[in-house]
Amino acid sequence: MPPLSMWLYVASPGHRKVRLWLPLFLLWLLLLPFVVIALVVAVIVDSVLWIGGQRYHHYTLLLVRCLELISDTRGLVVSVNADAPGEDSSEVHVAIS
Amino acid sequence: MLASGKITAEEAERLLDALDTRAASGAESVPSAETIPAAQSAIKGDATPLLNALPKYLYVKVDSVDGDKVDVKVPLALVRSGLKLTSLIPPQAMDQINEQMTDKGISIDFSNLKPEDIDELVLALREMEVNVDAKNGDKVRVYCE
Numbered sequence: 001m002p003p004l005s006m007w008l009y010v011a012s013p014g015h016r017k018v019r020l021w022l023p024l025f026l027l028w029l030l031l032l033p034f035v036v037i038a039l040v041v042a043v044i045v046d047s048v049l050w051i052g053g054q055r056y057h058h059y060t061l062l063l064v065r066c067l068e069l070i071s072d073t074r075g076l077v078v079s080v081n082a083d084a085p086g087e088d089s090s091e092v093h094v095a096i097s
Numbered sequence: 098m099l100a101s102g103k104i105t106a107e108e109a110e111r112l113l114d115a116l117d118t119r120a121a122s123g124a125e126s127v128p129s130a131e132t133i134p135a136a137q138s139a140i141k142g143d144a145t146p147l148l149n150a151l152p153k154y155l156y157v158k159v160d161s162v163d164g165d166k167v168d169v170k171v172p173l174a175l176v177r178s179g180l181k182l183t184s185l186i187p188p189q190a191m192d193q194i195n196e197q198m199t200d201k202g203i204s205i206d207f208s209n210l211k212p213e214d215i216d217e218l219v220l221a222l223r224e225m226e227v228n229v230d231a232k233n234g235d236k237v238r239v240y241c242e
Contacts, residue, residue, distance in 0.1 A: 055188065062185045069182060072174040075154065083164030 002028050002067075003074045007095040013088040024096075038063060151216065152223040152241035162234030173219050173241065180215045 008020040042060040049057035076096045083089045152173055159167040186194065198205065222241040229237035 058185050062182070065178065065182045065185055069175065069178040072172055072178045075170065075172040076175070077168070077170040079166075079168040081164075081166040089164070 001074070002071045003096045005097055007093065007097070009091065009093040011092075012090040035067070151219055155222070155241050156239070158236075158238045160236040160238075173222065177215050177219060180218075 002024065004023070004025045006020075006022040006024055008018065008022065010018040039060065042063050046057045046060050049059075073096050076094075078092070078094045080092045081089055082091075155169075155171040155173055155176070157167070157169040157171075159165070183191075225239070225241055227237070227239040229235075231237075
């Protein structure tokens with residue numbers, strides 16, 4: 001299942017803090033028609049290559065694995081807290097769930 | 098059961114292997130003739146124990162004496178998917194990649210990486226732990242769980 005949301009928090013001295021919650025599920029809904037078209041094209045290309053006797057005809061699988069890679073980013077967390085002497089700390093937190 | 102002819106020697110051996118597995122998982126019930134099929138299914142490829150044993154995340158924690166802190170949690174499924182993706186790289190591109198890596202002294206052929214190799218690699222990562230305590234007080238910890 002692809003990641004459904006992303007939390008982003010950026011705070012640096014002298015700048016406004018940024019707190020974002022991004023509903024990635026909406027992005028996937030928007031991209032779904034393009035993904036379906038890409039899959040159909042990939043299947044057609046693979047079929048043509050396979051009939052033509054080409055050795056490599058795995059573009060559909062390649063596309064599916066790329067989508068799996070995106071799905072597996074769920075649970076990724078990056079948290080950076082940088083303290084500069086004499087200044088407020090800078091923070092960056094990214095969490096994909 | 099073997100002596101009474103209820104099971105063959107091969108089945109007895111598999112049952113003993115299953116007993117070892119069940120003992121490791123803390124099961125208290127004693128396998129009987131009725132549970133042999135269950136034991137056999139465990140031997141033949143019940144992936145649940147393996148999946149539970151596989152580490153799920155790679156953690157990188159950096160604690161600097163200056164006060165900087167970095168925490169990274171990477172799902173190992175991402176690493177597995179990335180390795181599976183390498184097996185689909187077109188042969189022409191893979192040849193070039195392998196050539197470049199060999200020139201750098203790394204002789205790994207990603208096209209020969211099988212899914213069981215990837216699981217074995219990820220399972221081995223469970224035992225990996227890197228702890229660095231620098232002279233200036235910086236601490237780095239890398240581990241999988």
